[in-house]
Each structure stands twice: as C-alpha cells, then as structure tokens.
Amino acid sequence: MYVLGLWDGHDCGAAIVKDDKILVAVNEERFTKNKLEIGFPTQSVEFCLKSLEIKANDIMHVAINTSDVAKTLTRIFPAVKQHYYQFRRRKSKPAFVNLKREFKYKVTELPPNLITKQISKTYFRSQLQKLGFLKFKLHLVDHHMAHAAAAAFTSGFDEAVIITLDGVGDGLSGSVNVLQNNQLKKISDIPATSSLGIFYEQATNLLGMRELEDEGKVMALSDYSYKVPDKKNPLMKIFKVNGITIDTDLSSWQRYKLLEKVVWKAQNEDFAYMVQKVLEVKALELFKNAIKKTGMKNVAWAGGVASNIKNSMNVRKETGLKDWYVFPHMGDGGLALGSALYTNYLLTGTSKYDFKSIYLGPGYSDKEIKKVLDRNKKWLNFKKVTDIAKITAEHLANDKIVMWFQGRMEYGPRALGNRSILASASSKAVKDKLNVHLKKRDWFQPFCPSLLAEDAPKLFSDYDKPDPFMTMGYKARPEMVENIIAVLNVDNSARPQVLTDENPLYIKMLKYVQELTGFGIVLNTSFNIHGDPIVTSPEDAISAMKRGGANYMAIGNYWATLK
Ligand SMILES: [Fe+2]
Known part of the structure; x- marks a missing residue:
C-alpha cells in the first residue's frame, strides 16, 4: 500500500x-x-x-x-x-x-x-x-506531528523523546513527544506566539538577510563576536522556558521592535551572537526538562531550528543525553515525507524505517549522461574511465576542484556525496578559489567536510558516532587543525558528514584520498552556482560547470573537462 x-x-x-x-x-x-x-x-x-x-x-x-x-x-x-x-x-x-x-x-x-x-x-x-x-x-x-513523525520513525530508536522547533505551523512553534512501545504521543505544545524560530527569522531579516534561508549565515556570523555575557544580553529575558513549553510576554511584533532597537546599537556580529545565545540557552533548558520529565535519554529532533548546528552541538554536549538524532530534512521541505510517515503509522502501525540512504531523488544512467555530454561536445572533452573514484581523488590531492555527479540525488538541503563540489580539506587557497569563482559565499560562512568514520576520532576531539547526514557539529583536535583548515569554522568546529557504508562509490573515493594524503577527508559543498538550487540532471550539471568555469567533473563513469 x-x-x-x-x-x-x-x-x-x-x-x-x-x-x-x-x-x-x-x-x-x-x-x-x-x-x-x-x-x-x-x-x-x-x-x-x-x-x-x-x-x-x-x-x-x-x-x-x-x-x-x-x-x-x-x-x-x-x-x-x-x-x-x-x-x-x-x-x-x-x-x-x-x-x-x-x-x-x-x-x-x-x-x-x-x-x-x-x-x-x-x-x-x-x-x-x-x-x-x-x-x-x-x-x-x-x-508539528509531521515534523515529529519524520524524526521519530527514521531515528532508529525504540524509545526516545522527540522535540520539534520551528517558525510556525498549525498554531504552534514546537512540540515535545514521546516514542515508546511503537507509539508516538505528543506531551506538550509550544505556542506560535513564543516561537524561537520566528525570533531567529526576525533577526535574520534585521541583518539584511533572507528569512527562512539565511539563518545559517547569522549563526556563522555569531562566531566572530565578542562574547557578550548573558546578563548583558537584552534579549535573554524575552522567552521563559516553563517545564516543557516556552512562554513570552511579548507579541511577535513587539519582539521585532525590540530586536530592531538592539540591532541599531550593536555590531552585526554581536547582535548575531546575542540572538544565537538566546536560542542555545532556551533550547537547552527545554531539552533538559524534556529528558528529565520523560526519563528518556535518546533524543531526536526536527523542525527548522534543528538546522542550527551550533544549537544541536550544544544540546548534544550539555543535556546529558545518551544518543541523539537530527532528521536531515529538518525544515518544512521534509514535511511531505513526515506526513506520509505519520499517515502510514496510523494505517499500518509502522514506526521504524531503515533510513540509511538519503539518496531518494532522480538518478541517471551512463547512457543518459553520455547523450547529454554528446550534445555539449563543443564545450567539453570527456572520456569513460574504469575508476572514476581514483581519478577524482588524484585531482583532489593535487589541489584541483572537482564537480561530482553520481547516483540518485540527495533529499534535503545538504549535498551528501552525489551532487557535490569537492576540494582538498587542507588547502585554504583552494577554498578561497572555490568561493570566489563558484560559490560566492559570504566570507564568514565555512565549508563542510565528508570523511571516513575511521578518521573521525583522529581529527575531532568530541567525536561520538558516524553521522552520514551532516547534522552535528564537532571540534577539531588542536594538532589536526592545519590538516583540515579549509573545512573548519573560525572556532575550529566543523559540521562533518561521517560515512561508514552508506555510499560505496563516495567511500571508495575517500579511501583513495586517504592513501594519497593520509586522511580520508574532502571539502564537500553542494553542486550549484551561488543562489541556484542544487543541480538535478546532467544538463543542470554541465550548465553549472560552464557558468562557474570549473575545469573537472566526474559525472557517472565519465571524466569531463572544459575545453
Ligand atoms: Fe515547520
């Protein structure tokens, strides 16, 4: 059915x-x-x-x-x-x-x-x-039930507390739920009027950025701030965590006006820091209370706020949780799947899915790819190779940027090794080149790595488990910073995709990189040109390659270069 x-x-x-x-x-x-x-x-x-x-x-x-x-x-x-x-x-x-x-x-x-x-x-x-x-x-x-179902049923947990936090939907900005005995039950509502998501969205707007899109930039900017003490943070009193819900005395509009006053007086990065800190402090309190009340130490979360990696990292480290899971398509883009999962649960009782593969989108055969390459002969040289992973790894080890188009497309906001632009994780110069020519990201936005699980504990001091979906933050070991400088934040944290067996071809390529450089790690950013969605088809990929002026692409088993 x-x-x-x-x-x-x-x-x-x-x-x-x-x-x-x-x-x-x-x-x-x-x-x-x-x-x-x-x-x-x-x-x-x-x-x-x-x-x-x-x-x-x-x-x-x-x-x-x-x-x-x-x-x-x-x-x-x-x-x-x-x-x-x-x-x-x-x-x-x-x-x-x-x-x-x-x-x-x-x-x-x-x-x-x-x-x-x-x-x-x-x-x-x-x-x-x-x-x-x-x-x-x-x-x-x-x-929020759709958000909760997505997190609960793909988490792999038998028992867990499930928390959703977002801007607003169906009169709420969040919920606390319990997954137990194959049942998902809501135990608390967080009203729309006290939305941490809307608060963050408002701050994004006031910094001249795009709501519902650039919140990650606000988070990245906050790393460059002077650490404003919580007591001096005028935004800290807006929200009150009350058990497993959140209250506020101010309306959304009053909060917007207050934020407007504060941003006028503050440096942008300090403002971003104060906003981020409010989110971290209040979310931490909520998560701690939920763990305490339910006695459950496995925690899964979803909703737009779950894309805030610094907040997720704080929750992982400071709540005393045992195991964690963040649904990878955490924002409203994941609601189609969430509502299907919840309905299937009501109809059939299914409450657990083996969710190892997020490669749920369109894929193209070598034959289909070849047809498109043939149509673009004017621009491209291409050849079919026996080991696409090897040639890619060799170019990455030589500080070249490679566009990597393989298999079925990822579901969700992150490129996870099927529609990715790859580069060396240790070269700052390559990272800058990538930014100037292709991605045009703000200077304070970091790039993320993909790596083999076996190398993760060597590189990160607080590493706990593989995360194939790039949803958690970790701190680099101080002695390893130079080896992965292109994929670190200014505070030496990173948001890595840590792979075990989810994507064999990508892992094979990382193993070659490991042989050539010592560590199986690469810079992985989404395969798109600044402002576009991630490429879907071979046509999109070639168009992005031409417009971005990138020289190398591994597309299916074809190695393509610009003429
Ligand atoms: Fe939502």
Whole structure:
C-alpha cells in the first residue's frame, strides 16, 4: 500500500512510502530551479510516480499537512503566496512593509479550524484530480506531528523523546513527544506566539538577510563576536522556558521592535551572537526538562531550528543525553515525507524505517549522461574511465576542484556525496578559489567536510558516532587543525558528514584520498552556482560547470573537462 505525502508551502515537495520503506522523496525546486519553491508540487508528484513506474490510481492514500489560516489563505489566493515569496527572498519590497509584517505575524499564528481544514482538503482534491488521482483517501496531518513523525520513525530508536522547533505551523512553534512501545504521543505544545524560530527569522531579516534561508549565515556570523555575557544580553529575558513549553510576554511584533532597537546599537556580529545565545540557552533548558520529565535519554529532533548546528552541538554536549538524532530534512521541505510517515503509522502501525540512504531523488544512467555530454561536445572533452573514484581523488590531492555527479540525488538541503563540489580539506587557497569563482559565499560562512568514520576520532576531539547526514557539529583536535583548515569554522568546529557504508562509490573515493594524503577527508559543498538550487540532471550539471568555469567533473563513469 503506497502512501503519497505532499507539502505545498515553503520548499514544497512529494514523497512515497510503502510498508516499512521510504521509496522516493524530492522537492520541487529541483525541477523548477526556483530555490525553496512554493506551491502545489506537480513535478515532484509526477517524478515520484514515474520513478516507481506506477500510476496515480495505484495510490489509495494521500497525506497532506498544515491547514492553519495563513496556509489556507495561500491556497485560495495563490498570488499571496507568490508575493510573499518575492518579499521574503528580498526580490521586491512592498509598500507598508511594517504594517504587513505586523499583520503577517498575527495571521500566521492563527491555528486551523473546521473551515480551513475543509478548504485545504478541497484544494488538494482538486489539484490531485488534475493529475489523474480519482480514487484515494485524503489524510490531513498536523504540521508539528509531521515534523515529529519524520524524526521519530527514521531515528532508529525504540524509545526516545522527540522535540520539534520551528517558525510556525498549525498554531504552534514546537512540540515535545514521546516514542515508546511503537507509539508516538505528543506531551506538550509550544505556542506560535513564543516561537524561537520566528525570533531567529526576525533577526535574520534585521541583518539584511533572507528569512527562512539565511539563518545559517547569522549563526556563522555569531562566531566572530565578542562574547557578550548573558546578563548583558537584552534579549535573554524575552522567552521563559516553563517545564516543557516556552512562554513570552511579548507579541511577535513587539519582539521585532525590540530586536530592531538592539540591532541599531550593536555590531552585526554581536547582535548575531546575542540572538544565537538566546536560542542555545532556551533550547537547552527545554531539552533538559524534556529528558528529565520523560526519563528518556535518546533524543531526536526536527523542525527548522534543528538546522542550527551550533544549537544541536550544544544540546548534544550539555543535556546529558545518551544518543541523539537530527532528521536531515529538518525544515518544512521534509514535511511531505513526515506526513506520509505519520499517515502510514496510523494505517499500518509502522514506526521504524531503515533510513540509511538519503539518496531518494532522480538518478541517471551512463547512457543518459553520455547523450547529454554528446550534445555539449563543443564545450567539453570527456572520456569513460574504469575508476572514476581514483581519478577524482588524484585531482583532489593535487589541489584541483572537482564537480561530482553520481547516483540518485540527495533529499534535503545538504549535498551528501552525489551532487557535490569537492576540494582538498587542507588547502585554504583552494577554498578561497572555490568561493570566489563558484560559490560566492559570504566570507564568514565555512565549508563542510565528508570523511571516513575511521578518521573521525583522529581529527575531532568530541567525536561520538558516524553521522552520514551532516547534522552535528564537532571540534577539531588542536594538532589536526592545519590538516583540515579549509573545512573548519573560525572556532575550529566543523559540521562533518561521517560515512561508514552508506555510499560505496563516495567511500571508495575517500579511501583513495586517504592513501594519497593520509586522511580520508574532502571539502564537500553542494553542486550549484551561488543562489541556484542544487543541480538535478546532467544538463543542470554541465550548465553549472560552464557558468562557474570549473575545469573537472566526474559525472557517472565519465571524466569531463572544459575545453
Ligand atoms: Fe515547520
């Protein structure tokens, strides 16, 4: 029995699960090339069906999520959605911006009701009918339950406390849940009015960056600050953790005005630090309380706030937890899968999935790749090689940058070794070259490494376990800093992808790098040009190669170079 999950908001997408298998999952931006696309995910649905070679009517259950007032309004008036998308990405500035902002906070905090639920269902039914879905049951899942299900059921834990924290969805900004005896139960709501996610989003906006997109930049900038003591941090009193929920006396709009006052007086990096510190202190208190109350020491978390690696690292080190798990597509982009998982749980009782592979998107055979290469002969030299991993490793060891396009595409925001740009982890010069020519990232944003699990304890002092999804931060051993200088933050921490057996070809390449340089580690950044979504198809890859002026690409078993 197939269950199709859908998400039509920020970073929309689709996913299909069957029994205890996650079969396919993808986000619409991969096809439309509009980063973090919003709207009904038509192309994602079509891709999911095509890749499984099934028809719309083979699907009896469709899971949707989120029917709060704001989301429902965007379903009735798609123009609102487009307008907001342009505004949020700072592509256009509307008139009466403050008035609209105040209104936005008020509306987005409203929970769902019977009418919005009905309208949302009708909207999905009509969209699905256009795609040939005629006989199916529609299941509406709560926003935070979808986040929680994603974290709980892919964590591998039998028992765990599950925490979700994000901006807002279905009237909440978070939840605390318990996974026990194959049951997922919510034990606490965190209201939308006291949202740590919205607070961080507001700070991102006030620093002149894009909400829901550049929060990672704020976190990275905070590392460059003078360490403002908590007592002198005027933002520290905004939120109060009350057991396993969060309260506040200020409305979202009042918080925005307070942040505006503080940013006006502070250096940008100090402001970023104060905001980050509020998140870390309050989240730590919440997580500690949840562990204490449930007596469970395995913790899994999801929701947009889970993308904050410094916060996750703090939770790992300071709460006394035994084991941790962060759902890798933690933001709303993961809701399609989350709602499918929750619905499948209700229908079949499935509460555990073997989630080792995140390579759930489109893949291309050598034959398909060759056709595209042939069409680009004017620009490219290419040859089929017997060992693509070896030639790539040799170039990386020689301080060359290599575009790496292999297998099925990753699900989620990170490139995890199938659509990656790779470089030496020890060369600052190569890192700078990569930044100037291809990625154009802000100077304070670090790059991340991929490495073999066997090398992780040698390089990181607080290493605990492999993480194939790049969701956790670790500190480099002081004596190892020079060896991995291109993949460290200014505080010598890193967000590594640590591999055991998830991606054999990528691991093979890392083993060659280990033979050549001493450590099986490379710089791994997403295969895209600044501002674009990650490349999906061979066409996208070649286009990015041409535009970025990169010289080498390992695409399938083909080694391609620019003429
Ligand atoms: Fe969310």
